[in-house]
Each structure stands twice: as C-alpha cells, then as structure tokens.
Amino acid sequence: MLRYSIAKLADKPKGTKIELPAVDVRLSAEKQYYTALRSMLTQIASMTRESIIPLYQSEQEQKRAARAYTGDADRSWFGGLQALANQLQRIASNTVNRILDLEAERHTEAFMATAKRALGINLQAVVSQEDLAEYLQAAVARNTSLIQSLADDVVKRVEQTVYASSIAGNSVTTLRKSLQEQFGITDRRARLIARDQTSKLNSDLNRIRQQQAGVTSYSWLTSHDERVRPRHRSLDGNTYKWGEATGAENGLPPGQPINCRCLARGIVEF
Ligand SMILES: [Zn+2]
Numbered sequence: 001m002l003r004y005s006i007a008k009l010a011d012k013p014k015g016t017k018i019e020l021p022a023v024d025v026r027l028s029a030e031k032q033y034y035t036a037l038r039s040m041l042t043q044i045a046s047m048t049r050e051s052i053i054p055l056y057q058s059e060q061e062q063k064r065a066a067r068a069y070t071g072d073a074d075r076s077w078f079g080g081l082q083a084l085a086n087q088l089q090r091i092a093s094n095t096v097n098r099i100l101d102l103e104a105e106r107h108t109e110a111f112m113a114t115a116k117r118a119l120g121i122n123l124q125a126v127v128s129q130e131d132l133a134e135y136l137q138a139a140v141a142r143n144t145s146l147i148q149s150l151a152d153d154v155v156k157r158v159e160q161t162v163y164a165s166s167i168a169g170n171s172v173t174t175l176r177k178s179l180q181e182q183f184g185i186t187d188r189r190a191r192l193i194a195r196d197q198t199s200k201l202n203s204d205l206n207r208i209r210q211q212q213a214g215v216t217s218y219s220w221l222t223s224h225d226e227r228v229r230p231r232h233r234s235l236d237g238n239t240y241k242w243g244e245a246t247g248a249e250n251g252l253p254p255g256q257p258i259n260c261r262c263l264a265r266g267i268v269e270f
Contacts (some may be wrong), residue, residue: 006123006214009123009126018268020210023107023110024263029106030194030195031194039092040085041150041187044085044154051080055073060172081158092147100143101136103198103202107209115213146197150190199255206263211242213266215266217241217242217266217269218265218267219237220238232257248262
C-alpha cells in the first residue's frame with residue numbers, strides 16, 4: 001500500500017482544517033448480504049419440513065399405536081441436513097465474499113470522489129484496489145467463519161428441538177411451532193450479521209483509506225436521527241485520533257460497536 005499525504009497533494013494555506021465527507025454504508029449491500037444468508041436458512045428449513053418432520057410424524061404414530069419398539073429421534077436423522085448446511089454455507093460465503101469485494105471497490109471510488117469534492121484533487125495515481133487485498137483476506141475469513149457458525153447453529157437448533165419434542169411426546173403441530181421459533185431466532189441473527197458486517201467493513205475501509213492518506217484524526221458523525229443511541233449522540237462532533245479510545249463501547253471507533261451507524265469524517269490538517 002502506497003502511503004501518501006493528502007494534505008501535501010491538496011496544498012492549502014497552513015493552519016487550514018478540512019473535513020472529508022464520510023463514505024457511508026450502502027444499504028443495498030446489507031440487503032444482498034442478508035438475502036444470501038436467508039436463502040441458506042430457507043433451504044435448511046424446507047429440508048427440515050420435508051425430511052425430518054415426516055420421520056418425527058411416523059415415530060409419534062408408532063408410539064401411539066404402542067408397538068413394541070420404535071426408533072426415537074437419533075443423530076442419523078440429521079446427517080443429510082448437516083451435509084446440506086455445509087454445502088449451502090459454502091455457497092453463501094462465496095456470495096458474501098463477492099459482495100465484500102464489490103463493496104471495497106465501491107468504497108475506493110467513493111473515497112476518491114470525496115477527495116475531489118472536498119479538496120479538488122485526483123487520487124487515481126496513489127490509490128488502488130490492491131491496497132485492500134490484505135485487509136479483504138482477513139475480512140473474508142471473519143465473514144466465512146460467522147456464516148459457518150450460523151449454519152451450524154441452525155442445524156443444532158433443529159436437532160435439539162426435535163430431541164426435546166420427542167422426549168416430551170409433543171405433537172407434530174407443536175414441533176412445527178417450536179421449529180418456527182428457532183428459525184425466527186436464526187433469521188434475526190442473520191439480519192444482525194448482515195447489518196453489522198457491512199457496517200464494520202465500511203468503518204474499516206474508512207480508517208484504512210484515511211490512515212493511508214496521512215489523516216490522523218477524525219470527527220465522530222452520527223446519523224442524526226431518532227435511532228441514534230444516547231451514548232453516541234453525545235459523541236457527535238467529537239474529535240479523536242485513529243487508534244485512540246473513544247467514548248463509545250470498549251472505546252471503539254464509529255461503525256464498530258454492534259448496530260452502530262456512525263461514521264468517521266477524516267480531518268485533513270494543513
Ligand atoms: Zn453509533
């Protein structure tokens with residue numbers, strides 16, 4: 001990564017301070033991310049309905065008929081579901097990794113546009129997509145691992161729900177309802193991952209591009225709407241140095257605390 005001084009390139013009178021417009025999260029990326037996860041969860045849910053519920057149903061019928069021995073729910077019921085989840089998790093991860101790549105490209109363009117707008121300079125010669133390769137590799141690993149644990153979690157939830165229902169002798173209708181609740185939980189988790197990871201990506205990219213340009217401090221910018229948490233509202237307009245603890249949760253910079261939509265506006269000092 002080529003490090004450069006954006007202040008030197010822009011050449012303004014000494015003592016001038018200019019804030020770069022912040023590059024915001026793109027909501028369509030969050031939506032695409034969530035869609036990839038939802039598609040994975042929906043297919044796991046439908047296989048559960050098509051292959052596991054019928055097994056449970058016949059188990060319950062046999063129990064009612066009081067035959068001598070009937071097989072209770074066991075691990076063999078879930079092998080196919082786990083295999084499907086593994087396969088779907090790889091597909092979802094690939095889709096998400098493409099989204100991260102595209103977002104990084106979009107961010108590079110947007111960052112260059114902010115420099116042009118605020119300072120009238122062209123960064124084409126000093127900024128490139130390759131600058132982000134190392135970071136993206138780490139981001140891809142982080143996202144892949146989150147998606148993998150989401151897939152494993154849903155299979156585990158199905159398995160535990162079926163066992164618990166079987167032991168309690170619940171009806172198929174009750175089992176369906178319990179599974180629906182579990183799928184609701186994993187869907188909310190998928191939504192949170194999509195929102196949180198796109199926001200973290202954007203926040204990381206803002207920091208990387210600013211630090212690359214020799215920008216050492218930033219001002220905290222909230223979304224200025226009713227959803228901003230009071231703690232972050234009180235930080236709006238504060239100036240921090242990159243790497244310095246902020247007043248947010250764990251001293252994190254904007255966009256890093258869970259569900260945080262705040263942004264860092266880089267301050268270019270001449
Ligand atoms: Zn925030």
